[in-house]
Amino acid sequence: MKLAIVFFSATQNTRTMAKTLKKEFETLGASVDMHDITTLADRQKEISFTAYDAVVFGFPVHSLRAPKIAREWLQTIDGEGKKCAMFFTYGGFIVHPAHYSTREILNAQHFKVVSSAEYPGAHTFNLGGWKAFADRPDNQDFELARQYAVATYKRFSGEDEGILGELDKSTFSEEELDQFEAFRFKIITQLPSRNGAECSMCKICEEVCPSGAMDFETGQADAEKCIACLGCVAACPDQVLTINSTTESWKMKLSKGKLSETELNKQVGAIYL
Ligand SMILES: Cc1cc2nc3c(=O)[nH]c(=O)nc-3n(C[C@H](O)[C@H](O)[C@H](O)COP(=O)(O)O)c2cc1C
Ligand code: SF4
Numbered sequence: 001m002k003l004a005i006v007f008f009s010a011t012q013n014t015r016t017m018a019k020t021l022k023k024e025f026e027t028l029g030a031s032v033d034m035h036d037i038t039t040l041a042d043r044q045k046e047i048s049f050t051a052y053d054a055v056v057f058g059f060p061v062h063s064l065r066a067p068k069i070a071r072e073w074l075q076t077i078d079g080e081g082k083k084c085a086m087f088f089t090y091g092g093f094i095v096h097p098a099h100y101s102t103r104e105i106l107n108a109q110h111f112k113v114v115s116s117a118e119y120p121g122a123h124t125f126n127l128g129g130w131k132a133f134a135d136r137p138d139n140q141d142f143e144l145a146r147q148y149a150v151a152t153y154k155r156f157s158g159e160d161e162g163i164l165g166e167l168d169k170s171t172f173s174e175e176e177l178d179q180f181e182a183f184r185f186k187i188i189t190q191l192p193s194r195n196g197a198e199c200s201m202c203k204i205c206e207e208v209c210p211s212g213a214m215d216f217e218t219g220q221a222d223a224e225k226c227i228a229c230l231g232c233v234a235a236c237p238d239q240v241l242t243i244n245s246t247t248e249s250w251k252m253k254l255s256k257g258k259l260s261e262t263e264l265n266k267q268v269g270a271i272y273l
């Protein structure tokens with residue numbers, strides 16, 4: 001069986017899970033190609049799905065759904081009736097609208113979704129002071145990936161003829177979800193910036209930016225284009241790109257959700273069949 005794993009990953013969590021799944025599917029006998037669609041240049045390359053028996057899609061949860069630019073990219077491809085599976089990495093908060101809304105898109109693009117999964121991943125805003133899932137994904141998440149690969153492989157091969165069952169529909173409308181997305185970008189992290197600091201001008205921040213927002217010469221992100229993925233901050237070898245402190249918003253987030261840090265970090269992932 002020939003599989004494609006298509007993933008978006010700004011700060012490596014989803015990439016780590018994609019690599020883990022590649023290994024697990026190969027152990028089961030599949031041959032697996034990886035397609036990274038994180039950068040603008042990556043998303044401009046055409047992927048021919050005709051060559052594959054099935055496709056696995058992996059995304060981080062950004063404001064309760066897959067990142068907007070990944071959702072837009074999905075709407076440009078055609079599944080030709082092929083089976084596919086989804087997985088998400090998330091930072092400890094609401095994740096279910098991502099499963100539902102991504103399946104809606106994949107169905108509209110003529111894919112048949114057979115399974116989904118969610119795996120804890122260090123929250124991106126930990127880069128500014130949050131403390132959610134600091135050491136995830138870890139071995140328990142990799143074990144869950146193994147179980148997901150086994151169940152998904154059976155569905156891809158037809159040994160199990162099931163497809164993905166009922167998913168919780170979000171109580172939020174698409175318009176409300178759009179508002180959360182806009183709020184997050186503007187308020188929580190503000191824009192990554194070098195703030196005039198000197199650096200080696202390696203250009204990595206511009207190259208990794210998924211939305212074409214970062215200008216390595218000025219070391220400043222464009223407010224209109226930036227999606228707050230913090231890929232530039234995580235990738236900067238000189239560590240000169242910074243955001244505002246997220247420590248206060250972390251306290252607010254915990255108190256609003258009536259959560260303790262310990263409870264939050266005990267969460268485990270899930271498989272949906
Ligand atoms: C803009 C933005 C919004 C996010 N929204 C959520 C969210 O709604 N729920 C959640 O649990 N985690 C959220 N996260 C955390 C990410 O889902 C998590 O850190 C993910 O593993 C990052 O994946 P990556 O390392 O592959 O980029 C968000 C992260 C970013 C950057
Ligand atoms: S990644 Fe960092 S060191 Fe490289 S150009 Fe950007 S700010 Fe400078």
Ligand code: SF4
Nearest residue numbers: 209221226227230232
């Ligand atoms: S400039 Fe914005 S969109 Fe680009 S990598 Fe940095 S945080 Fe992500």
